[in-house]
Amino acid sequence: MEAYHHIAIHKETLEPAYPAKNSKIPDADGPYSILHMPALVPHSEDPDGLPLIEGLEEWQKNDLLATVLFPHFLLAFQGTSVVWYQVMPSSVDRLLLRIHFLVPKALRDLSNIDEIAEGAGALLSIIHHEDIEANDMVWEGLKAPVTMQGRLSPLERSIWQLNQWWLSELSKTGS
Template sequence: MTLDQTKAEALREMLAELRRLAALPLERGQTLPPHAYTSPELYEWEVERIFRREWLCVARAEEIPQPGSYLRLDVLGTPLVITRDEEGELHALSRVCRHRFMDLLPPETVPEQGCLKRLTCPYHTWTYRLNGQYAGQLAGAPLMQRVDFDQAGCRLPAHRVEVWNGFVMLNLDPGAAPAAPELHELDLRLSGHNIADWVSVHTQTWEGVPANWKVAVENGSENYHHMGTHAATLEPVLPGRDTEVHECDGRWFTMFTPLSDPERDDTGPGRHPRSDQGPRPGMLIAGIFPQFVLALLPDSAVSIRWLPTGPATHDTRITAMVPPGVPDTPGFEEQMVGIRAQIARIQEEDLVAARGVQRGLASHPAPSNGRFSHLERPLWQFQRYLAERLL
């Protein structure tokens, strides 16, 4: 058997195991096998069947606030720029010049975001339009008059983009169905929060995290680990054991963790009934597979986006948001110091977990499949999502 045949057989075996696991009920659910988090062959299959075909959350629309605004992105090795035209519409364009493949917005010399009238290649000054239906169209190519060159037919490739609750969703597949219908039920669950109007107040990125992307997504899709990983930060105020995971299936999930009740009877599994009939304060988590989670509190929210960068590495980008007007309230800047520190501390705790899990996955002999708690229902659902996309 050749090396390519051996790799193909290994991939078939992993997909067969995924099929078996996805068919199990939650009560008998098991984790994916270790090689599902380390295999280069499975990773390439995931990139092709999921990340190059699925709607991915890549930004907040407010990051491209006005006509001429741009935001530079790199998605799975694809250099992109999101722009806004004079009608307020967003466009996702390739950043690769059609002449000699130069990055139109090289990070060595150009800010990640800003405002410009046209894209101008810094190599040979070819320029591209950004207005409306002509976005990406070549506008000028100096000294090309003496050669046979169809300037009118030269255009930057464009990719599909939608805005969902203020988040920019990108799809690299021109034939993909729209994002909105699949997320309609989730919209209903989030409708009372009006997060489309919320404003970002802090963003931080961790690049090259040494763990498979699924390790990070699974960690962010359950609160069971609060009692261990976040014992001194989240668990005292948002006890993982109290999380209510909602019944749902498909691409998205939600769960709710009430804030800690000071009158809780710690000798028993429940809490004393509330004396009022108002909504319970707590944290609503909404996740959209394959790479997005939103943790929503009454007065703030944190969104987390993961993008794989290899079989055992990924990038994490976390954004804190608050309702409109909150940044203008007295004392908000002082509050932000605490918000930034808290986000960094919790993420560092999660990084310890992610790195530790990845080391465990690579150990020899390979560990056997684990079992799911009822609090890990979204991970069981994630397996079913993976099976639908990969098989």
């Protein structure tokens, strides 16, 4: 839920199209966070071979939005599709992630829909394996004996919003 890591982790995949420095995280008045990643240039064609969803404004056609309803209902939107990240925590250090690629129902009749879905799956796999490799290293670092929390970048505002939600939930239980 931040684009700060695009600079290093996705420097050849997401960063050229959605530069971290342009990302925005609006104020939230509820248990959610929105990460708005403006496209550097408008898409000249649909990157995944799917038609744009009708009725979208120009920024909605081009930009990438990652959203979370705390703690872990995650959806990412772009002009042609939605990606649902189904996170199923199983313990303090383990989770199962299922990534679902969602398109309008009418597109199931496209003759090449299987090919498009395979292409989208392959791209998502490349991008998220970049994340997983980095996250594994972050997790190792977090468990190190001298690890301390550093200051967050303004580009990591979603993490601060999640932390505010945690604090609020903990105060409700008196923990």
